[in-house]
Amino acid sequence: MHRVGVIGGGQLARMMIQxxxxxxxxxxxxxxAPHSSAALVATAIGDYRDSATVLAFAAGVDVITxxxxxVPQDVLAALVAAGATVRPEPAALAVAQxxxxxxxxxxxxxxxxxxxxxxxxxxxxxxFIVAHDGAAVVKTPRGGYDGKGVRVVRDAAxxxxxxxxxxxxxxxxxxxxxxxxxxxxxxxxxxxEIATWPLVETVQTEGICTEVVAPAPGAADxxxxxxxxxxxxxxxxxxxxxxxxxxxxxxxxxxLVNELAMRPHNSGHWTIDGAVTSQFEQHxxxxxxxPLGDPSAREPWSVMVNVVGGxxxxxxxxxxxxxxxxxxxxKFHSYAKDSRPGRKVGHVTASGDDLDKVRGDARAAAAxxxx
Amino acid sequence: MHRVGVIGGGQLARMMIQxxxxxxxxxxxxxxAPHSSAALVATAIGDYRDSATVLAFAAGVDVITxxxxxVPQDVLAALVAAGATVRPEPAALAVAQxxxxxxxxxxxxxxxxxxxxxxxxxxxxxxFIVAHDGAAVVKTPRGGYDGKGVRVVRDAAxxxxxxxxxxxxxxxxxxxxxxxxxxxxxxxxxxxEIATWPLVETVQTEGICTEVVAPAPGAADxxxxxxxxxxxxxxxxxxxxxxxxxxxxxxxxxxLVNELAMRPHNSGHWTIDGAVTSQFEQHxxxxxxxPLGDPSAREPWSVMVNVVGGxxxxxxxxxxxxxxxxxxxxKFHSYAKDSRPGRKVGHVTASGDDLDKVRGDARAAAAxxxx
Numbered sequence: 001m002h003r004v005g006v007i008g009g010g011q012l013a014r015m016m017i018q019x020x021x022x023x024x025x026x027x028x029x030x031x032x033a034p035h036s037s038a039a040l041v042a043t044a045i046g047d048y049r050d051s052a053t054v055l056a057f058a059a060g061v062d063v064i065t066x067x068x069x070x071v072p073q074d075v076l077a078a079l080v081a082a083g084a085t086v087r088p089e090p091a092a093l094a095v096a097q098x099x100x101x102x103x104x105x106x107x108x109x110x111x112x113x114x115x116x117x118x119x120x121x122x123x124x125x126x127x128f129i130v131a132h133d134g135a136a137v138v139k140t141p142r143g144g145y146d147g148k149g150v151r152v153v154r155d156a157a158x159x160x161x162x163x164x165x166x167x168x169x170x171x172x173x174x175x176x177x178x179x180x181x182x183x184x185x186x187x188x189x190x191x192x193e194i195a196t197w198p199l200v201e202t203v204q205t206e207g208i209c210t211e212v213v214a215p216a217p218g219a220a221d222x223x224x225x226x227x228x229x230x231x232x233x234x235x236x237x238x239x240x241x242x243x244x245x246x247x248x249x250x251x252x253x254x255x256l257v258n259e260l261a262m263r264p265h266n267s268g269h270w271t272i273d274g275a276v277t278s279q280f281e282q283h284x285x286x287x288x289x290x291p292l293g294d295p296s297a298r299e300p301w302s303v304m305v306n307v308v309g310g311x312x313x314x315x316x317x318x319x320x321x322x323x324x325x326x327x328x329x330x331k332f333h334s335y336a337k338d339s340r341p342g343r344k345v346g347h348v349t350a351s352g353d354d355l356d357k358v359r360g361d362a363r364a365a366a367a368x369x370x371x
Numbered sequence: 372m373h374r375v376g377v378i379g380g381g382q383l384a385r386m387m388i389q390x391x392x393x394x395x396x397x398x399x400x401x402x403x404a405p406h407s408s409a410a411l412v413a414t415a416i417g418d419y420r421d422s423a424t425v426l427a428f429a430a431g432v433d434v435i436t437x438x439x440x441x442v443p444q445d446v447l448a449a450l451v452a453a454g455a456t457v458r459p460e461p462a463a464l465a466v467a468q469x470x471x472x473x474x475x476x477x478x479x480x481x482x483x484x485x486x487x488x489x490x491x492x493x494x495x496x497x498x499f500i501v502a503h504d505g506a507a508v509v510k511t512p513r514g515g516y517d518g519k520g521v522r523v524v525r526d527a528a529x530x531x532x533x534x535x536x537x538x539x540x541x542x543x544x545x546x547x548x549x550x551x552x553x554x555x556x557x558x559x560x561x562x563x564e565i566a567t568w569p570l571v572e573t574v575q576t577e578g579i580c581t582e583v584v585a586p587a588p589g590a591a592d593x594x595x596x597x598x599x600x601x602x603x604x605x606x607x608x609x610x611x612x613x614x615x616x617x618x619x620x621x622x623x624x625x626x627l628v629n630e631l632a633m634r635p636h637n638s639g640h641w642t643i644d645g646a647v648t649s650q651f652e653q654h655x656x657x658x659x660x661x662p663l664g665d666p667s668a669r670e671p672w673s674v675m676v677n678v679v680g681g682x683x684x685x686x687x688x689x690x691x692x693x694x695x696x697x698x699x700x701x702k703f704h705s706y707a708k709d710s711r712p713g714r715k716v717g718h719v720t721a722s723g724d725d726l727d728k729v730r731g732d733a734r735a736a737a738a739x740x741x742x
Contacts, residue, residue, distance in 0.1 A: 002688040018389040021411065022643075024688050024705025024717070040392065040411065272393075276700055291696035298669060317373040317395050325662035329647055334395025346395070 002026060004284055005057055007048050008067025009036030011335040011344065012264050012280075015272065017041055019281035025288070029067075030057040037335045038067070051078040058084040065241060065287045066263055069096045070143070087190070087240040087287040088262045095237050096262040099141045099171045106257060109236045111229065113257045114176045114248070118169035125163075126156040128172040135175040138162065147207015176256060178248035182216050183267035184230040187242050187282040187292055194234060195282060195292040196227040197275060202246070202267050205308075208342065209266040211362075212304040214274055214297060217355065225255055233260065242283045244268065266306065266344070271295070273331040273349040274302030299351040303359045305366040307346040310339030316346050316369050323368035330365040345369075373397060375655055376428055378419050379438025380407030382706040382715065383635050383651075386643065388412055390652035396659070400438075401428040408706045409438070422449040429455040436612060436658045437634055440467045441514065458561070458611040458658040459633045466608050467633040470512045470542045477628060480607045482600065484628045485547045485619070489540040496534075497527040499543040506546040509533065518578015547627060549619035553587050554638035555601040558613050558653040558663055565605060566653060566663040567598040568646060573617070573638050576679075579713065580637040582733075583675040585645055585668060588726065596626055604631065613654045615639065637677070637715075642666070644702040644720040645673030670722040674730045676737040678717040681710030687717050687740050694739035701736040716740075 002025045006013045009031025017040060020027035030053070031042040043060070046053035048071050055078060058064050063085045076090035088096075095105050103116045115132060119125040129136045138159045140149040152175060153159055162170055181204060185197040201216035202209050215223065230245040237243075244265030246258040268279035277285075277293030285292055311319055316334040323332065327350070334346040346369065350362040373396045377384045380402025388411060391398035401424070402413040414431070417424035419442050426449060429435050434456045447461035459467075466476050474487045486503060490496040500507045509530045511520040523546060524530055533541055552575060556568040572587035573580050586594065601616040608614075615636030617629040639650035648656075648664030656663055682690055687705040694703065698721070705717040717740065721733040 002686075002691075014392065017392050021385065021388050021392075022702070022704055023691075024686065024707045285695065290691050291699065293695065294699040296700075315373075315395065320373075320394075320661050324656065324664065328662065328665040329667075331393070333393055336395045 002288060003028065003061040003063075004287060005030065005061030005064045006038070006067050007054065007057070007064065007071055008032070009038040009042050010067045011037045011337070013038035013041070013067040014335060015264065015269075015280045015333075016284060018272075019278060019284055023281070023284070025284055026061075027284075028057070028061055030054065037337055039336075049075060051075050054079060055082055055084075058082065063087055063287050065283070066093075069093060069262060073097070089238060089240065092237045092239045093262055096260050097142060099139050099259075100169065101141075102260060103171065105237065106233070106260075109233065111233060111257050112255060115174040117172050119172045120169040122156040122160060122163055125153070125159055125170070125172055129154065129156060132174040137173040137175055139171040139173065140166070141168070141171055147204070150207060176248050177251040178256075179251055180216075180249050181258070182219065182222070182226065182247040182249055182255070183212070183265070184226040184245045184247060185242060185265060185268045185271070185279060186227070186230040186234050186245070187279070187286045187295070188234040188239050189286050189292060190240050190289045192235070193292055194231050195277070195295045196230060197268065197271060197279070197295040198297050199223045199226045200267055200270070206342075208306070208308055208344070210306050210308060211359075212267050212270050213355070213359065214270045214302045214304075219249070222249065222255060229255060229257070233257070241286045242268065242279050269333070269347050270302040270304040270349050272333070274298055274304075274351045300353050301355045301358045302349055302351040303355075303362040304347055304349045305362040306344050307348065307366055307369045308344055309341050309370065310337070310343065310345035311369050312339060312371055314339070319368045323365055326368070327361055327365040330361055332365070373659060374399065374432040374434075375658060376401065376432030376435045377409070377438050378425065378428070378435065378442055379403070380409040380413050381438045382408045382708070384409035384412070384438040385706060386635065386640075386651045386704075387655060389643075390649060390655055394652070394655070396655055397432075398655075399428070399432055401425065408708055410707075420446060422446050425450060426453055426455075429453065434458055434658050436654070437464075440464060440633060444468070460609060460611065463608045463610045464633055467631055468513065470510050470630075471540065472512075473631060474542065476608060477604070477631075480604065482604060482628050483626060486545040488543050490543045491540040493527040493531060493534055496524070496530055496541070496543055500525065500527060503545040508544040508546055510542040510544065511537070512539070512542055518575070521578060547619050548622040549627075550622055551587075551620050552629070553590065553593070553597065553618040553620055553626070554583070554636070555597040555616045555618060556613060556636060556639045556642070556650060557598070557601040557605050557616070558650070558657045558666070559605040559610050560657050560663060561611050561660045563606070564663055565602050566648070566666045567601060568639065568642060568650070568666040569668050570594045570597045571638055571641070577713075579677070579679055579715070581677050581679060582730075583638050583641050584726070584730065585641045585673045585675075590620070593620065593626060600626060600628070604628070612657045613639065613650050640704070640718050641673040641675040641720050643704070645669055645675075645722045671724050672726045672729045673720055673722040674726075674733040675718055675720045676733045677715050678719065678737055678740045679715055680712050680741065681708070681714065681716035682740050683710060683742055685710070690739045694736055697739070698732055698736040701732055703736070
């Protein structure tokens with residue numbers, strides 16, 4: 001058993017190619033369109049919402065996994081009914097697909113999260129705002145990413161358009177005063193084996209993850225708590241594969257879970273170059289129920305900086321003559337995407353002993369692909 | 372310019388896939404047959420000795436490079452005449468293609484090599500044997516690899532079959548008493564930029580490289596000489612891309628050049644996991660005339676052990692459940708080849724602070740794929 005089928009042809013599927021080739025694992029991708037980021041291994045092109053398309057794709061592989069969490073539950077049910085092995089399992093994935101379901105399950109597991117409520121109308125939201133210091137973070141339960149579907153409001157009227165368009169309640173959360181955002185990545189096999197990477201600090205810019213520092217500076221005390229938290233979530237929800245737990249470190253030093261992702265995650269891109277086992281290799285191992293690799297960092301510090309937008313009218317490789325000359329130790333990753341404002345088209349990673357130098361090198365390298 | 376065409380679909384072409392995907396470089400391979408090791412990127416299948424086949428392949432890429440050194444000079448000349456960029460250049464490649472030409476050029480460059488002669492018949496070989504302590508290493512000038520085409524003789528009659536089949540002289544070399552074999556890998560851009568990896572020790576078993584230790588233990592004094600030697604050869608021959616210089620460390624402590632390879636080389640497989648820039652990434656950078664990456668080791672010691680032969684009646688991935696569980700820090704590489712006695716079907720690499728442990732782990736990991 002070593003044929004993995006990935007639904008979705010984005011950069012996460014693309015970055016599974018390297019470990020698959022390395023280990024001799026056959027990787028196939030069902031992409032939405034031609035010229036996807038993972039086009040090299042796209043053996044099928046079609047709509048992931050269409051059961052027939054997905055079933056036909058699944059027939060050629062041993063296990064189905066995902067580049068994104070948007071495959072509808074009825075399609076997943078059809079896969080399971082047809083005998084396909086789906087990892088993470090549909091019941092776990094359901095928790096990542098709906099932010100209200102996620103809060104219900106995390107609350108039931110006793111996981112610390114911001115105060116929340118399902119708000120069905122403006123009056124309910126207004127009451128939540130009054131009860132939570134005059135503000136709320138409102139989220140659409142489904143389909144958000146990179147800051148989309150998230151809005152901070154101080155008046156219920158600011159969410160009127162979402163209520164008008166919604167088919168059910170919205171999620172309201174307290175606006176947590178936090179020092180910074182962290183992320184804890186973990187992988188779990190069906191057998192229950194767990195591996196946790198070092199806790200990292202993530203920096204968001206306009207809702208998009210732009211920088212990750214591994215390990216999170218000055219967070220040695222929090223690291224064990226974060227690893228335990230992520231382990232209990234992965235186990236409690238029965239996740240297989242990589243689980244990313246996005247966290248707030250609050251102003252009073254607590255960890256609160258912000259979001260979950262059940263797939264390789266931007267906060268783990270540094271592991272390709274900075275860890276003994278990358279999140280992409282680990283995800284393949286986990287969904288194939290193979291023993292997990294060592295998730296330890298290879299160097300004291302790694303910093304990943306996303307290339308957002310990309311060079312105007314150019315590709316990342318067209319800037320390599322300058323960028324590679326300036327940063328011979330930095331690792332460059334292109335997702336083979338055209339530049340577009342706000343779009344993640346690649347990332348760079350620097351590693352070394354001196355955090356200031358590593359961060360400076362990574363930022364300087366990424367700057368070659370701006371504008 | 373970022374489309375690289377590789378002639379030959381073996382594991383060296385395969386291992387170029389990972390850095391190509393990582394950096395967003397388009398890789399295309401002309402493979403000899405379907406189901407090659409590099410099948411994922413094989414856009415053409417055909418005979419590399421046929422000019423029309425190779426010219427058609429070259430039309431779709433920006434630069435042509437190689438998985439092996441066997442492309443005939445008339446085909447290379449046709450490529451150049453058609454305007455193709457060929458790296459390494461045909462004149463340099465000619466030196467790697469013929470061991471007699473290689474000795475002539477190395478002698479002219481003043482590079483230390485074992486005493487040698489072109490021997491046209493048994494009488495000439497007999498005279499060479501008498502003049503060199505009663506033994507000679509006889510080599511066919513063309514087409515040898517993995518110990519094939521190399522024979523130690525003490526009587527000229529032992530090479531009678533080769534003389535009978537030969538269309539020209541054979542190469543005779545003195546049998547050098549050596550402590551061990553070393554290899555110095557270097558990369559050179561067309562612009563002249565050079566990068567040298569750490570000097571490594573190579574262990575051959577029945578003519579096949581089976582183990583590489585990086586850096587070569589106790590060779591700090593030799594390291595600078597080896598790097599200078601490889602640099603002068605790369606520059607002197609005008610090599611672009613990776614050049615492997617196989618060396619003897621003689622019983623009296625000198626370095627002698629044994630063989631050259633103008634492509635990524637088995638002695639550099641450890642760089643995938645053990646160096647900041649792997650030989651495969653560096654080769655792509657070099658042939659695209661992009662700035663070279665840092666060739667430094669990432670950890671004090673790395674040991675690569677080849678998987679030769681492979682598990683009988685099984686593939687490497689079928690042994691992963693045991694192997695990965697036993698060695699969570701080891702990196703596993705499968706070439707997607709069927710097992711066959713004497714065939715390199717993969718390799719493993721371990722890295723760390725303690726050479727004995729690193730070597731033990733690598734050997735233990737490789738042992739899961741024997742028998």
